[in-house]
Amino acid sequence: xxxxxxxxxxxxxxxxxxxxxxxxxxxxxxxxxxxxxxxxxxxxxxxxxxxxxxxxxxxxxxxxxxxxxxxxxxxxxxxxxxxxxxxxxxxxxxxxxxxxxxxxxxxxxxxxxxxxxxxxxxxxxxxxxxxxxxxxxxxxxxxxxxxxxxxxxxxxxxxxxxxxxxxxxxxxxxxxxxxxxxxxxxxxxxxxxxxxxxxxxxxxxxxxxxxxxxxxxxxxxxxxxxxxxxxxxxxxxxxxxxxxxxxxxxxxxxxxxx
Numbered sequence: 713x714x715x716x717x718x719x720x721x722x723x724x725x726x727x728x729x730x731x732x733x734x735x736x737x738x739x740x741x742x743x744x745x746x747x748x749x750x751x752x753x754x755x756x757x758x759x760x761x762x763x764x765x766x767x768x769x770x771x772x773x774x775x776x777x778x779x780x781x782x783x784x785x786x787x788x789x790x791x792x793x794x795x796x797x798x799x800x801x802x803x804x805x806x807x808x809x810x811x812x813x814x815x816x817x818x819x820x821x822x823x824x825x826x827x828x829x830x831x832x833x834x835x836x837x838x839x840x841x842x843x844x845x846x847x848x849x850x851x852x853x854x855x856x857x858x859x860x861x862x863x864x865x866x867x868x869x870x871x872x873x874x875x876x877x878x879x880x881x882x883x884x885x886x887x888x889x890x891x892x893x894x895x896x897x898x899x900x901x902x903x904x905x906x907x908x909x910x911x912x913x914x915x916x917x918x919x920x921x922x923x924x925x926x927x928x929x930x931x932x933x934x935x936x937x938x939x940x941x942x943x944x945x946x947x948x949x950x951x952x953x954x955x956x957x958x959x960x961x962x963x964x965x966x967x968x969x970x
Contacts (some may be wrong), residue, residue, distance in 0.1 A: 713922060713923065713924055713925055714742050714743075714922070714923040715739070715740075715741040715742050715743075715920065715921070715922050715923075716741055716742060716743045716744070716745065716920075716921045716922075716923070717736045717739065717741040717743070717744045717745070717918060717919070717920050717921075718744075718745050718746075718747060718841070718875050718901075718903045718918060718919045718920075718921065719732055719736075719744075719745075719746055719747070719903060719906050719918035719919070720746065720747035720748055720749060720774070720843070720876075720877030720878075720903050720904070720905065720906065720918075721747075721748070721749040721774065721877045721878070721880055721904075721905035721906060721907060721908055722746075722749065722750050722760050722905075722906045722907040723749055723750075723751065723752050723753040723754060723776070723905070723906075723907040723908040724750070724751050724752060724753060724754035724755060724756045724757040724760055724807070724907065725753075725754045725756070725760070725906065725907025725908065725916075725949050725966075726754075726756035726759050726760055726763075726949075727944045727945045727946075727948050727949050728906050728907040728916040728942075728944045728946075728949060729760055729763060729764075729906055729907065729916075730763075730944070731916055731942045731943065731944035731945075732906050732916050732918050732942050732944075733763070733767070735918075735940060735942050736918070739920060739940075741920065744767075744769050744770075745769065745770050745771070745772075745826065745841055745875075746764055746769050746770070746771040746772065747771075747772050747774070747841055747842070747843055747875065747876065747877045747903060748771065748772040748773050748774025748775075748776075748777055748822070748843040748877065749774030749775065749776045749777060749843065749877065749878070750764065750771070750774070750776075750777055750819070751776055751777060751780050751807050751811065751815075751819065752776040752780070752787060752803055752804065752807050753803050753907075753908055753953075753958065753962050754907065754949060754952060754953055754956075754958070754962070755810070755952045755953070755956050755958070756952075757780070757807055757810065757811045757815065758810070758811060758812050758815050761815045761818055761819070762815070765818065770826060771822055772822060772823060772824065772825070772826060772841060772842070772843050773819065773822035773823065773824055773843065773849065774843045774844075774849070774877070774878070775787060775788035775789065775843065775844065775849045775850035775878070776788070776789070776804075776807075777819040777822060778819070778820075778849060779804060780804070780807055780808060780811055780816060780819050781816055781817075781818075781819035781820030781821075781822070782820060783808060783816065784804075785801070785804055785805065785808070786804070787800065787803075787804050788849065788850040789850070790850070790852065795961075799959040799961055799962070802957065802958060802959055803958060803959070803962070806956070806957050806958055824842070824843070824849060825840060825841065825842055825846065826840075826841040827839060827840050827841065827871070830923065830927060832925070832927040832928065833928070835927075835928055835929065837872050837873070837927055837928075837929065838870060838871045838872050838873070839871065839872065839873040839874075839875070840866075840869055840871035840873070840874045840875070841874075841875050841876070842874065842875075842876045843876060843877055843878055844876060844877075844878040845865060845876060846865065846868070846869040846871075846874070847865070850878065851878075852878060852879050853865070853876060853878075853879065853900070853902065854879055854881070855881065855883040855885065855902070859885075859887055862885065862887055862898075862900050863887045863889050863898060866887065866898045866900065867889070867898075871898070872898050872899065872929060873898070873899040873901065873935060874898075874899070874900055874901065875901045875902075875903055875919070875921075876900075876901070876902055876903070877902065877903055877904070877905065878902075879902055879910070880904065880905035880908055880909055880910040880911070881902060881904065881905075881909075881910055881911045882902050882903060882904030882911065882917055882919065882939045883900075883901075883902050884899065884900070884901045884902075884919075884937040884939075885899070885900045885901075886898075886899055886932045887899070887900060891929060891930075894930055895930070896929040896930055897929060897930070897931075897932040898929075899932075899935050899937075901919060901921070901937055903917070903918060903919035903939075904917030904918065904919065904939060905917055906918060907949070908965065908966070909969040910965075910969060911969060912968070912969050913941060913969050914946050914966065914967060914968065914969040915941040915942055915943055915944070915969075916941070916942040916943075916944050917939055917940070917941055917942070918939075918940055918942070919937055919938070919939055919940075920937070920938045920939075920940055921935065921936070921937050921938075922935075922936045922937075922938075923935060924936070946966055946967060947967075949963075949966050950963035950964075950966045950967050951963070953966070
């Protein structure tokens with residue numbers, strides 16, 4: 713049995729990251745991975761990056777990390793309204809202003825994909841980590857995406873388990889398909905958001921995956937995922953936004969998780 717912790721979308725929320733890492737330490741996983749978006753929307757981009765680097769946690773670039781790494785005014789975010797776009801412009805400008813050169817270099821050099829390969833009873837099982845999707849760093853893969861579409865994305869990426877973030881809404885879908893006349897399964901797992909949840913639960917979220925020794929494409933229950941929701945000082949995180957040049961809307965979003 714192997715236990716792996718995955719977290720993503722911290723978005724410069726230091727209190728949330730500290731609480732999640734404390735819980736991860738208690739769970740004692742075999743591996744820990746971060747799927748990106750360390751920065752943006754709050755005041756601690758440098759501190760968040762430093763903690764992850766100090767711990768040596770393998771980390772992907774998120775779309776926001778890419779924007780800040782390139783010192784760009786575009787985070788690749790899909791803002792829907794003029795107000796959201798205006799607030800987003802303030803956020804990336806502020807983040808570019810406060811991030812230090814060392815962290816910017818780190819963000820710029822982060823990989824876009826990470827993968828693992830398991831072998832069990834002569835069967836190969838591939839795991840892929842991305843931020844948005846294998847096709848695009850900022851593609852949104854929501855839970856209501858048609859099953860055929862998700863199956864095709866995983867098949868094209870030659871993976872049996874795909875973990876990703878970006879939507880800030882956690883889910884685990886077991887996707888059935890035909891393999892040599894038998895019903896096999898792929899797993900699409902959105903790991904939620906540590907520092908900016910959007911599912912009406914203000915607690916930090918990360919995914920704790922267990923891979924059983926019965927691992928097989930034909931046994932969907934061999935992969936189990938627990939979405940751990942962690943209390944943290946959300947008031948501190950919201951107050952930090954309010955006391956900064958960032959829009960108060962980001963503080964309200966933390967408190968309401970929308």
